[in-house]
Amino acid sequence: MAQRRLDRIDPxxxxxxxxxxxxxxxxxxxxxxxxxxxxxxxxxxxxxxxxAGPGSPxxxxxxxxxxxxxxxxxxxxxx
Numbered sequence: 001m002a003q004r005r006l007d008r009i010d011p012x013x014x015x016x017x018x019x020x021x022x023x024x025x026x027x028x029x030x031x032x033x034x035x036x037x038x039x040x041x042x043x044x045x046x047x048x049x050x051x052a053g054p055g056s057p058x059x060x061x062x063x064x065x066x067x068x069x070x071x072x073x074x075x076x077x078x079x
Contacts, residue, residue: 017058017065024058024065032058032067032076046076 016025022043025033031047048069058067065076 015058017060019060024060024067026058026067032065032074046074048072048074 016023018024018037021037023035023037025035027033031045033045034043035041036043058065060066063077067074067076
């Protein structure tokens with residue numbers, strides 16, 4: 001089991017999404033972080049240009065990850 005501490009995660013505000021061995025975690029005021037569930041390594045981070053943290057849980061559909069910022073909808077395609 002991998003463990004990784006990320007500051008500024010509030011599960012009451014945003015829930016993570018999990019798919020294909022990756023957990024997508026909305027981090028307050030820092031965007032979205034993708035973590036490998038096998039070893040806990042950070043795969044990538046998405047930080048919006050306005051630095052507004054996600055305002056909703058991440059959702060996956062058809063290879064696209066969706067999350068809301070303070071006033072934007074972000075759609076991130078799997079690489």
